[in-house]
Amino acid sequence: MNAAAELQALVGEKTVLGASDAFTERHLRDFNIEAKGDAAAPVAVAYPSSTEDVSKILKYCNDHDIPVVPQGGLSGLCGGAVPVRPSLLMSLERMRAVQDVDTSGGTMTVQAGVTLDTVQKTADENGLLFPLDTGGRHAHIAGNASTNAGGNRVLRYGMMRDLILGVEAVLMDGTVISSMNRMIKNNTGYDLKQLFIGSEGTLGVITRLVLRLHPKPLSVSTALCALPGFDDAVKLLNHVRPRLGGQLSAFEVMWPGFYETGTVKLNRTPPLPLNDETGIYVLMEAMGGDPDGDPERFASVMGEALEQGLVLDAVVAQSDKDARELWAIRDCPGEFQAAGHMPQLGFDVSVPTGQIGEFARQVDERLTAKWPKHKTLYFGHIADGNLHVSVKLDENAGTEHEMDEMLYELIGEWGGSISAEHGIGLHKKPYLHYSRSSEELALMRSIKSAMDPKGLLNPGKVI
Numbered sequence: 001m002n003a004a005a006e007l008q009a010l011v012g013e014k015t016v017l018g019a020s021d022a023f024t025e026r027h028l029r030d031f032n033i034e035a036k037g038d039a040a041a042p043v044a045v046a047y048p049s050s051t052e053d054v055s056k057i058l059k060y061c062n063d064h065d066i067p068v069v070p071q072g073g074l075s076g077l078c079g080g081a082v083p084v085r086p087s088l089l090m091s092l093e094r095m096r097a098v099q100d101v102d103t104s105g106g107t108m109t110v111q112a113g114v115t116l117d118t119v120q121k122t123a124d125e126n127g128l129l130f131p132l133d134t135g136g137r138h139a140h141i142a143g144n145a146s147t148n149a150g151g152n153r154v155l156r157y158g159m160m161r162d163l164i165l166g167v168e169a170v171l172m173d174g175t176v177i178s179s180m181n182r183m184i185k186n187n188t189g190y191d192l193k194q195l196f197i198g199s200e201g202t203l204g205v206i207t208r209l210v211l212r213l214h215p216k217p218l219s220v221s222t223a224l225c226a227l228p229g230f231d232d233a234v235k236l237l238n239h240v241r242p243r244l245g246g247q248l249s250a251f252e253v254m255w256p257g258f259y260e261t262g263t264v265k266l267n268r269t270p271p272l273p274l275n276d277e278t279g280i281y282v283l284m285e286a287m288g289g290d291p292d293g294d295p296e297r298f299a300s301v302m303g304e305a306l307e308q309g310l311v312l313d314a315v316v317a318q319s320d321k322d323a324r325e326l327w328a329i330r331d332c333p334g335e336f337q338a339a340g341h342m343p344q345l346g347f348d349v350s351v352p353t354g355q356i357g358e359f360a361r362q363v364d365e366r367l368t369a370k371w372p373k374h375k376t377l378y379f380g381h382i383a384d385g386n387l388h389v390s391v392k393l394d395e396n397a398g399t400e401h402e403m404d405e406m407l408y409e410l411i412g413e414w415g416g417s418i419s420a421e422h423g424i425g426l427h428k429k430p431y432l433h434y435s436r437s438s439e440e441l442a443l444m445r446s447i448k449s450a451m452d453p454k455g456l457l458n459p460g461k462v463i
Contacts, residue, residue, distance in 0.1 A: 003088070004044035007060055011053050016046045026074060027089050031136075033079035033427060042089050049094045051168060051176060051207040058205065058457075059174025061088055067456045068172070070201040072143030073115065075136040077346070078425030080147065080200045084460035092142060095207065101126050106213040107165060107182050112142030112206050119211065128213040131157040131249075135334060142206040148198035150421030152330075155383035156249045156287075157214065159421070160197065166210030167193035171203075172457045182210050195447070200423050201458040203451045217287035221298035222323040225305070225314040226272045229279035230357030236282060236310050237353070237383055243301045247294070248383075250285035252330050255360070255378040258390075262332035265339040271315045271326060278312060283330050285323075330379070333390065341377065345400055347389040349411050350420035356380065356387050359414055363389060366406055371397050386420040408434045424462045432463070 004018040019042045027045060028035040043066055048054045061068050067087035074081055083089060095111035098118065102108070103126050110119060117137040123130040132144060134151040143149075145167070149160045157163065166181040179192050196204050227233055233253050241248055254262070256274060259281045263270040272281065288294035298316070305311045317323040336342050351359045360378050367374045373396035380387040389407065391397060408418045412434030419428055419435075433441065444463045448455070 003060075003064060003066060007044060007046065007057060007088075010060060011046075011048070011056050015048060015053055016044050016057070018044055027071065027091065028082070030074050030076040030079060030081050030425075032077050033082050033425075035083050038086050039083040042083060042087055044088050046088055046090045047094045048090065048092065051170065054090070054092075054170045054205055054207050055174045055176055057088070057090065058170055058172055062173045062454065062456060065454065065456065067459045068205075069458050070146075070205045072113065072140030072146075073136065073138050075139045076143065076147065076425060077348070077422045078419070078427040080423055080425030080458070080461055081143075082426060084426065087459070090205065092140060092205075092207075098122050099208070101128075101213075102182065103128065105182060106215075108211045108213055109166075109180070109182075110141055110209055110211065112140060112208065114141050115139065116141055116144060123213050124216065126213075127216050129216045130163070130211060130213055132160060132163055133250075135331060141209060141211070145197050145206055145209060146199065146201050147423035148421070150381070150384070150386065152250045152252060152285075152381060154381060154386075154421075155251060156246065161194065163212050164193060164197060164209055165212050166208075167196050167206055168208035169196045169204035169206045172452045172454065176207075177204065178208075180208065180210055184212070195451070198423075200425060200462050202448060202462050203457070205457070215289070217289065219288045219291040219294035220320075220323065221286045221288075221295050222317040222326055223284050223298070223302055223314055224271050224326050224329075225282040225284065225302075226278040226312045227280045227282060227310070228277065228312065230360070232310060233280050233282050233382065234354055234357075236305060239305055239308075239310055240284065240301055243304075244286050244298070247286040247288045248284070249287045250283065251381070251383040252283040253356075253380055253382045254281040254283065254330065255279075256281070257375075258332075258377040258379045259329065261336070261339045261341055261377060262329035265341075266332060266335055268325075268329065271329075272313050283326060333379075333388075336390070341375070341390065341392050343393045345391045345393055345397075345403055347387075347391075347407055348420050348422040349387055349389065349407070349416055349418060350385040351387070351411070351414050351416035353382055353385050355414065356382050356385065359410075359416070360387060360389075362410060363407060366410065367391065367403075370402075370406070384420075385416075404431060411435065426461055429460075429462060 007016040092113040095113040100109040375392040377390040408431040
């Protein structure tokens, strides 16, 4: 009897399918990385519907030394859900129940396979907000948790770990750790949920979550600003933060090349002109509770910035349609192919906010020194120190490894992070030492060894 058949007897024929019976290409890759060699011939594919199913499958695989790769929406960018050797692939796509919404406590309890889009819509239907805002809304919520997703509203609401109150996860030996806390205040020893958030499925398989919801905003104000340079963007941030207080929810920065790509190269009319005076564009959003007073306050703050010369020009959205059109520019990386900026190598890094301008300049300087005709776009969530760098790969550029090594080494020199929000997975693992000390790496390995002694859970990832 083979492993697939034995697992079928354990949890049901519809829960575990042999690779030859039902395996599809979608289980072999995430958004960027594809399985290679023997890894493309998995032992089986499991589709558990409950925590109990997950526990039984993991215990069997642990007892029989079968590696397991947890999979969600497969929208990751670093290969975190891609097998590196023959494994059982565990898709959590059938675990899609929204189990509870507590409007008084501001929480939502969900299974692992619920999509981000479903969480956002369910919160909205209940007069609440789940503020995580990323481009991949079909991502599974447990995938967001396992990678500690970020996005556009981190400066106000924090990363994914700040939006989670409780976690249920299953260890490789089948042990269920149910820490389904629903309170903001719970100071009872080690916060075990943090072991699973951001660990990319290497320590346990997240099966359920208690999410923290926020009041639904009654007003949203959006503006696009043109500024002379990056230092002016920092000055603008320091200007609007105290005046808008906790309402400031997004502060996105786009260098001219990126702005041109998101407008002219995609046949959109630029809301603000491209000219030699503008060195940076800022997309700013504020959310509030006063639909009458908030827009007036926002306009006043923008007027002050213009009067003080902090901003060269600005356009304020007058409708939801206007706001969507402004955000479409910032969200254009999904359209890079149509804009002629493909294939591209993307970097998701972070350094302190005030240093981003100089860091970007040094990146460009080093790229130009080695590849004089390179084409690079810069954009990011600078209020939280996150810069995205996109290098077009063509005859003017080097290999992926050469560029990875160059940029991540520079990150190490600056004491920054090689991954601000995308995770480590398989792709960034060789460069983790640029952001973590040898002592930190040793402790991470010790934790992995304690929780997964055989090293069977998502092998080859992170550490």
